[in-house]
Amino acid sequence: MYENPILVYRSMFLPRSVKVKRTAHEDKSCAVKKTKLSSGGSLLEDTNEFQDCRSARTETSASRCSLHEVVQEHTEPEAGDLSVGSTTLGEGSRNTDEDCSSEEPIKSFSKSQRWAEPGEPVCVVCCRYGEYICDKTDKDVCSLECKAKHLLQTQAKEKNLKSDQFTRAESQAETHLLNTPYFYKDHSFILGLQDEQIENLKLQLGIAVQGQQVPRPIIEFEHCGFPETLNHNLKNSGYEVPTPIQMQMIPVGLLGRDIVASADTGSGKTAAFLLPVIMKVLKETETPSALILAPTRELAIQIERQAKELMAGLPNMRTVLLVGGLPLPPQLHRLKQSVKVIVATPGRLLEILKQSSVQLHGIKIVVVDEDKKLFKPPVLVFVDCKLGADLLSDAVHKITGLQCTAMHSEKSQVERTDILQGLLQEKYEVIVSTGVLGRGLDLVNVKLVVNFDMPSSMDEYVHQVGRAGRLGHSGTAITFINNNSKKLFWDVVKRVKPTGTILPPQLLNSPYLHDQKRREQQRLKQLQNSLVTGDNIMDIIRKHDKNNSQR
Ligand code: AMP
Numbered sequence: 001m002y003e004n005p006i007l008v009y010r011s012m013f014l015p016r017s018v019k020v021k022r023t024a025h026e027d028k029s030c031a032v033k034k035t036k037l038s039s040g041g042s043l044l045e046d047t048n049e050f051q052d053c054r055s056a057r058t059e060t061s062a063s064r065c066s067l068h069e070v071v072q073e074h075t076e077p078e079a080g081d082l083s084v085g086s087t088t089l090g091e092g093s094r095n096t097d098e099d100c101s102s103e104e105p106i107k108s109f110s111k112s113q114r115w116a117e118p119g120e121p122v123c124v125v126c127c128r129y130g131e132y133i134c135d136k137t138d139k140d141v142c143s144l145e146c147k148a149k150h151l152l153q154t155q156a157k158e159k160n161l162k163s164d165q166f167t168r169a170e171s172q173a174e175t176h177l178l179n180t181p182y183f184y185k186d187h188s189f190i191l192g193l194q195d196e197q198i199e200n201l202k203l204q205l206g207i208a209v210q211g212q213q214v215p216r217p218i219i220e221f222e223h224c225g226f227p228e229t230l231n232h233n234l235k236n237s238g239y240e241v242p243t244p245i246q247m248q249m250i251p252v253g254l255l256g257r258d259i260v261a262s263a264d265t266g267s268g269k270t271a272a273f274l275l276p277v278i279m280k281v282l283k284e285t286e287t288p289s290a291l292i293l294a295p296t297r298e299l300a301i302q303i304e305r306q307a308k309e310l311m312a313g314l315p316n317m318r319t320v321l322l323v324g325g326l327p328l329p330p331q332l333h334r335l336k337q338s339v340k341v342i343v344a345t346p347g348r349l350l351e352i353l354k355q356s357s358v359q360l361h362g363i364k365i366v367v368v369d370e371d372k373k374l375f376k377p378p379v380l381v382f383v384d385c386k387l388g389a390d391l392l393s394d395a396v397h398k399i400t401g402l403q404c405t406a407m408h409s410e411k412s413q414v415e416r417t418d419i420l421q422g423l424l425q426e427k428y429e430v431i432v433s434t435g436v437l438g439r440g441l442d443l444v445n446v447k448l449v450v451n452f453d454m455p456s457s458m459d460e461y462v463h464q465v466g467r468a469g470r471l472g473h474s475g476t477a478i479t480f481i482n483n484n485s486k487k488l489f490w491d492v493v494k495r496v497k498p499t500g501t502i503l504p505p506q507l508l509n510s511p512y513l514h515d516q517k518r519r520e521q522q523r524l525k526q527l528q529n530s531l532v533t534g535d536n537i538m539d540i541i542r543k544h545d546k547n548n549s550q551r
Pocket residue numbers: 238239240241242243246264265266267268269270271
């Protein structure tokens with residue numbers, strides 16, 4: 001009967017039958033009702049319907065009977081199948097078998113079903129009269145439409161359950177991974193490299209190390225054997241490959257070695273120490289387990305944010321931020337919530353330790369992130385005009401990303417005060433100024449002055465370079481000099497040479513400089529000649545007498 005594979009195949013797309021409920025006196029009609037239902041299942045050929053009618057049998061319960069599945073093979077309707085299924089079934093329900101013609105057709109749509117009388121079963125989907133029982137779930141439904149919806153809902157629930165179970169299984173796998181001890185060892189790929197290859201790699205990446213048995217750098221994060229969640233978090237943060245400081249520092253940190261690391265600002269140092277810290281505290285039970293000290297609030301906030309990103313989804317990995325300028329009670333409260341990692345500024349940490357009973361006995365790792373950039377004194381750059389100050393300040397900011405501002409006579413008093421305060425509070429990393437900042441002010445924290453334009457007089461030059469290294473501190477001045485200030489060449493050399501500064505050959509070989517030097521020597525000679533000394537006094541008198549006698 002099912003020889004034709006196409007028929008069998010098509011039957012697989014039939015929706016399930018619904019079971020028909022009947023009261024005891026209606027039991028005899030169940031089979032007929034079921035036949036209608038199976039014809040309602042629809043795209044079946046006659047042979048199928050016939051088969052379905054024959055396969056139907058009754059099942060009696062206390063108050064009702066139900067029909068079993070009509071079609072042997074079937075699939076659950078997919079979400080997109082709902083309307084298709086309903087329509088087909090609706091059509092089918094009109095197409096009743098002749099034997100069943102006396103029977104009321106199975107309700108295709110919920111709206112054609114009546115509301116339930118008190119005590120009658122209620123449709124699980126729409127709450128109308130639950131005339132039928134879904135053979136798949138044994139739930140009361142009112143129509144084929146609601147049966148299809150009900151099956152879809154059930155299917156969705158099952159799917160959710162499965163994915164929950166999958167997630168649970170995944171997290172169990174993760175927990176298992178977290179419970180197994182983690183020991184860093186060189187990845188087989190790294191081990192397979194030759195010493196020269198490693199040295200060449202380090203050379204090219206500018207990695208320089210000191211110390212005993214320093215492990216080889218990693219080349220990819222995957223070489224660390226991190227838990228999947230951590231690898232995922234790295235990708236999420238956009239960390240595709242480690243930066244050079246991370247390549248070398250992560251394996252060292254994962255081995256639990258002490259490190260003093262130095263790399264440029266923005267080179268990825270934070271993640272370089274955070275990743276080993278995360279792996280070390282992951283299995284710690286005593287809390288807090290790690291303390292990260294940062295010199296400023298901004299840096300602490302940044303570190304904690306990055307730590308959270310990398311720890312997301314890892315079990316029991318809470319952080320706390322302890323910084324001034326934010327209310328203390330919430331920070332204290334959070335600190336007591338079994339946090340694994342503290343990110344703090346020293347001031348706020350001491351304040352908390354002094355006044356609270358918090359113990360930090362669990363701390364095994366201390367990281368001090370001392371970003372040199374934040375302590376670096378600002379650079380003062382002198383130019384010779386307002387437009388130059390504005391343009392250079394913008395250019396330096398755009399190219400280097402440093403916080404820059406311009407200072408000149410067109411800035412209002414409010415702006416000037418703000419700039420000066422910003423300079424003292426290290427809000428600005430570079431100030432480009434005309435001569436207005438050249439005199440008087442004690443800019444104690446300026447250590448570097450750049451004379452981008454050489455001033456027009458030595459007097460001004462001396463004042464400008466004097467902004468660096470005030471109050472006995474040493475400082476540095478870098479002066480750009482060209483032929484525009486050729487009249488000062490010899491003066492500059494005289495001034496700067498005694499400090500031991502190596503002067504550029506272009507300056508030392510300049511004809512202007514030699515000319516100035518020669519003239520000065522001549523002037524000196526003249527001056528010397530006009531001076532009265534014991535050696536020349538008789539000559540001067542004689543000369544004087546001679547001149548007088550000639551008159
Ligand atoms: P840091 O030097 O730690 O302040 O990092 C500078 C910036 O680089 C931060 O925005 C980090 O999120 C980002 N960063 C750190 N490591 C990587 C990496 N391996 N790949 C891409 N970005 C990174």
